[in-house]
Amino acid sequence: MQQVSKVYKTTILPKEMEDQGSLILKRCRGLPLAIWTIGGLLANRPKTTMEWRKLHEYLGAELEYDLRDIVKVIASSYDGLPYHLKSIFLYLSIFPENHEIRGTRLLRRWIAEGYIAKNIDMPVEEVGERFYNELINRSMIQPSKNKIIPGSRVDHCRIHSMVRQIILSRAIEENQLCLIEKQCKGIPQSKIRHLVISRWKGDNKFKNINLSYIRSLTVFGDCPISLISPKMRLLRVLDLEDSTNRKNGDLRHIGDLPHLRYISLRGTHISKLPSSLQNLRYLETLDIQGTQVTWLPHGIVKLEKLCYLLAGVKFSRDLLQKVDNKKNPLGNMASFLCCNYSHCRKVCSMYQLSVRAPKGIDKLTNLHMLGAFNVG
Structure with missing residues (x-):
């Protein structure tokens, strides 16, 4: 409900669109994943009565007038993705269920695979990050709640287990x-x-x-x-x-x-x-x-x-682990954090920081x- 409600709150909708929105919401039958997925579709479609009616009819044809199988609505969401997002979304089937996926890892892999086409107007990294954010905005992938830093981009994401099963089966079939x-x-x-x-x-x-x-x-x-x-x-x-x-x-x-x-x-x-x-x-x-x-x-x-x-090492987390590690040959490494520059350089070199x-x-x-x- 949250995703669909967000669309209503941010836009003053005509009565016809409200009616279409109610019909679409009714098809979700109260299933959170269905609401979450369809909400992502609505948020990225033009806010016109015609567009919402087309989505409602499309879902009706796919779901045979009822939402008894959540898999169908997720598959419909995948089929409705633009071509440039389908291949990179299918690529997420590589990662295990509920795996915390680092955004930079995913982005650099996409680029290496050639999924992000070069753009004259912007760096390929920026294009890839736009695609990444678009998948998040469409609710196809979820930001990791444990990895969100307020005021910054989404550093980690994950894919719902049921969504992964769908794209995994498609990737294997193809x-x-x-x-x-x-x-x-x-x-x-x-x-x-x-x-x-x-x-x-x-x-x-x-x-x-x-x-x-x-x-x-x-x-x-x-x-x-x-x-x-x-x-x-x-x-x-x-x-x-x-x-x-x-x-x-x-x-x-x-x-x-x-x-x-x-x-x-x-x-x-x-x-x-x-x-x-x-x-x-x-x-x-x-x-x-x-x-x-x-x-x-x-x-x-x-x-x-x-x-x-x-x-x-990743200094923020890994260094603290080294400090707390009782088996570290330095013994008490708390002194490392307040040592002078020359001593720090020596310790870093010696202990592979x-x-x-x-x-x-x-x-x-x-x-x-x-x-x-x-x-x-």
Whole structure:
């Protein structure tokens, strides 16, 4: 009710539109998710009687004059999306149910996949952020209540479990996505584009997958085997964020994937990057924040298209965790917060609060974001 009421409060509606709004609301049968979803549709349609009548008729045809299955109204909302939003919305099926999705992670993946077309009038990042906000305004994705900072943009979002089931089934039907979960038994052999491993502990059945068409590889949780293969020649996105059991040897073939544009090793136990990283001339994002990497290979300065280079720790939260960690070899790290500059630099270097940048890092003229690096 809240979404639809919001439309009424912000606009003085003619009697005919109020009648249409009441009919649409009646179809929702008091179901919160239906009201939330249709409210998003109303908020983004022209506020005319004709437009609202068309939406009511459209819903009537889809729902067969009654809303007994909420899945149908959600599917109708998806079908009513503009073309430029459908592909990026379907892309969210990659993330697990109720997963907190970082907005920057999603945006940079969209760009790497080529879903955000370049615009002469504005940077591609700004176009992507507009699409992201449009999905939120349409109520297709929900802002995370735990991650909202007053007065700022929505940093994290999530997708409703029922909405995800719908777009997940569509992505699988269209051979866009292969999801391998805990007790997965069968592996499809079709030409899939996105391979997702989610807390899978089965045997190695990946030999049955045609890796040559995969454009993104995403791992959530535990995966006991190395997945990166030279056969993934079209791979654009490698996202291993927070996955466990990752070893340096897992990256030995990374230099053989020339189309990689996005690499995230954030939160893994990787401690060394291979020198072959310099072969990735199209790489735009390299995220090694929260890893054990303390220095970058010198060849990184050859990656002229690199826009986001993230390393070290997140000082606001991760540093406090280090302070509270009783097993930290510093013992009482409270003194770290009030030490002088020279002491801070020594402690940061010693305990991996920053990463050493190679000489020539200034050659990366396309960088939009660099942190946290020791350039002293």
